[in-house]
Amino acid sequence: xxxxxxxxxxxxxxxxxxxxxxxxxxxxxxxxxxxxxxxxxxxxxxxxxxxxxxxxxxxxxxxxxxxxxxxxxxxxxxxxxxxxxxxxxxxxxxxxxxxxxxxxxxxxxxxxxxxxxxxxxxxxxxxxxxxxxxxxxxxxxxxxxxxxxxxxxxxxxxxxxxxxxxxxxxxxxxxxxxxxxxxxxxxxxxxxxxxxxxxxxxxxxxxxxxxxxxxxxxxxxxxxxxxxxxxxxxxxxxxxxxxxxxxxxxxxxxxxxxxxxxxxxxxxxxxxxxxxxxxxxxxxxxxxxxxxxxxxxxxxxxxxxxxxxxxxxxxxxxxxxxxxxxxxxxxxxxxxxxxxxxxxxxxxxxxxxxxxxxxxxxxxxxxxxxxxxxxxxxxxxxxxxxxxxxxxxxx
Numbered sequence: 001x002x003x004x005x006x007x008x009x010x011x012x013x014x015x016x017x018x019x020x021x022x023x024x025x026x027x028x029x030x031x032x033x034x035x036x037x038x039x040x041x042x043x044x045x046x047x048x049x050x051x052x053x054x055x056x057x058x059x060x061x062x063x064x065x066x067x068x069x070x071x072x073x074x075x076x077x078x079x080x081x082x083x084x085x086x087x088x089x090x091x092x093x094x095x096x097x098x099x100x101x102x103x104x105x106x107x108x109x110x111x112x113x114x115x116x117x118x119x120x121x122x123x124x125x126x127x128x129x130x131x132x133x134x135x136x137x138x139x140x141x142x143x144x145x146x147x148x149x150x151x152x153x154x155x156x157x158x159x160x161x162x163x164x165x166x167x168x169x170x171x172x173x174x175x176x177x178x179x180x181x182x183x184x185x186x187x188x189x190x191x192x193x194x195x196x197x198x199x200x201x202x203x204x205x206x207x208x209x210x211x212x213x214x215x216x217x218x219x220x221x222x223x224x225x226x227x228x229x230x231x232x233x234x235x236x237x238x239x240x241x242x243x244x245x246x247x248x249x250x251x252x253x254x255x256x257x258x259x260x261x262x263x264x265x266x267x268x269x270x271x272x273x274x275x276x277x278x279x280x281x282x283x284x285x286x287x288x289x290x291x292x293x294x295x296x297x298x299x300x301x302x303x304x305x306x307x308x309x310x311x312x313x314x315x316x317x318x319x320x321x322x323x324x325x326x327x328x329x330x331x332x333x334x335x336x337x338x339x340x341x342x343x344x345x346x347x348x349x350x351x352x353x354x355x356x357x358x359x360x361x362x363x364x365x366x367x368x369x370x371x372x373x374x375x376x377x378x379x380x381x382x383x384x385x386x387x388x389x390x391x392x393x394x395x
Contacts, residue, residue, distance in 0.1 A: 020045040021066045023049045024051065025053070025075070025083070027076060039142075042142060048066040052075070058078065058087060061091055061094075067152060071083065072099050073098060081109050084113055095149055096113075098110050114216055147212065147362065193373070199374075201321075202323060202392070203324060203348070205316060207324060207327070210331050211329075211333065215240075217379055218329065221327075224384065225256065230271065231271055235269070237312045238277070239335070240307075242280045246262060259273045261275070267294050269292040279307070286318075309339060309363070310337075313336060313340060322348050323348065326340055327351045327352075330358035335363055349389075350367055351376075352375075354378050354379075
């Protein structure tokens with residue numbers, strides 16, 4: 001039986017106070033029960049509804065009025081991908097997190113969902129009986145709900161009334177974030193973090209780290225980096241599980257029109273290619289004779305992530321010393337900040353995505369607030385800046 005706790009507010013905008021209202025939509029009673037217990041145990045969120053199908057969610061969303069929906073992909077009557085646009089049509093600022101098992105088909109559907117307006121995705125463990133898998137799912141899901149919901153609340157405090165929207169698309173939708181900076185009204189009121197000069201050394205490699213919101217941001221960014229990719233290797237760590245990184249690499253190849261693939265242990269690092277850290281492995285670069293090669297590592301998670309950005313950033317210093325330009329894009333946590341500090345100490349430079357255009361300003365915010373960035377830019381300005389730096393403009 002579905003359980004719902006209806007709210008009285010309208011669906012035009014999310015409430016600005018009180019716990020985040022979470023709607024769980026999954027045909028598995030086990031998954032619904034797990035997520036309901038996890039959400040109910042958090043002080044800043046509550047279960048608004050526990051539903052079995054996408055059709056139930058679409059039919060009841062006005063009454064339930066959730067802030068966040070955790071939406072399964074495979075369900076009877078109406079699957080998650082079909083329910084997604086219908087839910088957003090009824091509640092345009094709903095934060096939707098797609099949940100799916102780690103299959104290629106579901107990974108492809110998750111990427112499609114991002115293009116249709118889902119805020120993020122989360123892989124479900126094959127078996128909830130595995131304690132470690134369930135713990136990771138628990139941690140990641142709660143953090144995504146909290147951070148994405150908090151971002152929605154921040155935006156709603158400065159947004160125009162719902163009957164007079166200032167933007168043609170909701171700010172939490174991936175395509176809007178990926179293509180342009182957020183409106184000025186969404187900018188943080190605090191003073192901007194201080195920046196430092198760019199390195200005077202010519203960059204010899206481009207390193208990029210990203211997490212929540214990263215797939216959309218990466219695909220937008222690489223479309224502008226053709227001249228850079230032709231000149232130097234581009235290495236990317238995106239927090240993402242296996243299979244999903246396979247699909248992401250294919251999307252990056254199409255977006256950039258350059259060779260892009262999951263990195264292979266021991267392969268040479270050459271200009272003209274994009275190397276993506278494969279899910280479940282840390283990616284580093286090391287010397288092998290006179291060559292620079294990829295080194296994949298199955299060690300423990302770093303910053304709760306695997307792959308993590310810091311191992312890539314720090315390993316690159318032994319290869320390119322101060323000739324490194326690193327970019328930290330949207331994402332939860334602080335991964336990349338420590339590695340970015342090391343890059344700056346070695347003579348390289350860091351660019352961070354700004355808060356207004358980030359889905360979550362965790363990773364780039366940590367770097368910015370640490371004072372290591374030479375620039376803090378909207379996503380739609382990063383590509384042009386990177387091109388100018390590699391062309392010799394160090395300003």
